[in-house]
Amino acid sequence: MDHVIKQILAPHAPEHEDHHHQQLQYFLQQAKETGKPAPTAVVHPVDTNSLRGAIDAAEEGLIDPVIIGPEHKIRQVAEEADINLANYRICSTEHSHAAAEMAVELARNGEVHALMKGSLGTSELLGAVVNKQKGLLTERRLSHVFVLDVPSYHKSLLVSDAAINIVPDLMVKRDILQNVIDCAHALGVAMPKVAILSAVEKVKANIQSTLDAAALCKMADRGQITGAIVDGPLAFDNAISAEAAQAKHINSPVPGDVDILMVPNLESGNILAKQLQYLAGAKSAGIVMGARVPIILTSRAAKPLERLSSCAVAVLVARKLGRLL
Incomplete structure (x- = not known):
């Protein structure tokens, strides 16, 4: 009975233990x-x-x-x-x-x-x-990028900014986003898919991160941010799961195939990255861009x-x- 309970509580543990983090290994091989x-x-x-x-x-x-x-x-x-x-x-x-x-x-x-x-x-x-x-x-603000190899996800996830800019305003977020897009390009992702994260997927006047997300998407449309497919606001589940996005009637190429998770502030990003590391078996690289x-x-x-x-x-x-x- 005990082994059944353990499997119910931690069904993915063996997968994480056996995972060799091929995505990070690939970057190592490419660099060498x-x-x-x-x-x-x-x-x-x-x-x-x-x-x-x-x-x-x-x-x-x-x-x-x-x-x-x-x-x-x-x-x-x-x-x-x-x-x-x-x-x-x-x-x-x-x-x-x-x-x-x-x-x-x-x-x-x-x-x-x-x-x-x-x-x-x-x-x-x-x-x-x-x-x-x-x-x-340079003309850009500095920002940090976590490159995460998560065993339960099919490709690398880039999370930014979780280490430098505490509560970035819209124009700082523009630099953070362009920096992480440039990092993705360097890693071989020609047109990364970006989710601008918030708590909800709708634009709400009383949630600043949703307003910023909408503005960043329009900036991408107008060429102020280049080199990526950008969507937001998206809640984390809508960004990671195509099924969750479909349930909310979100029609976008980003959900379920996202490359970059742009977080609203340092606290949420730091918590997200460390949760993935300590609860989902992720390994990460860390770099400052800009x-x-x-x-x-x-x-x-x-x-x-x-x-x-x-x-x-x-x-x-x-x-x-x-x-x-």
Whole structure:
């Protein structure tokens, strides 16, 4: 009887355990096979996870790391974790803030084509990136993209923005949407299908996210957002399930085949991405778009596949930007 109850409560557990996350593996293979490793500034990797993640990516042929931070701390971590740094360039700095500034300078000079966060705070790294005089700003706002490999879904799901812009207004959402569309293009999705998420699928004056969704769709119609099929507002069930959309009489090519889920705000996006990771067995890559170079941004709890996949996505984006051959 106990085994029957377990099957009822967790019918998909075996599928998740056996899932090999082929979508992330595919991006890894693409990044390794279609060009050279990306020169990458690894910023302040003074803990085992971040340093090993960078060296693993280098050994896989994804990145050519320039390791930046206090050299004595980096070498101490390497010695304790049995990591061989003999073949890698180390640029010593006094502290993490200086490491972030040096990494940004190397990117401005074209010496590196991507940045990789080590064990410093995200805000500290991005603070150097957004410096108006010495940073890596473009005409776009920075935004984060989760590239999720969900065992129960038939292709990759890109979720944005779940890490940087807390309560974006309409024009910031326009940048977030174009950034994630550009990321999808770099991953080989020629015309991604986008769902602008809200709690409901109808435009309602008292729910701002539905008004923003309607405006974004019209902006896509008028060429202010390009390169995707955009629909919204859509509730999560209507975006993921064609059957749920049909029940609500939604006639659209997006439901059931969506590539990009654009969330209303950081909180909802962060909760959604982590629910998929911890309850649906998803693995994710994480990258920041909108700067002059892609920025590899992973959680300190990220597993090896997730760190490698984030590097792979950054390499593919750098190539799309014309940074790599």
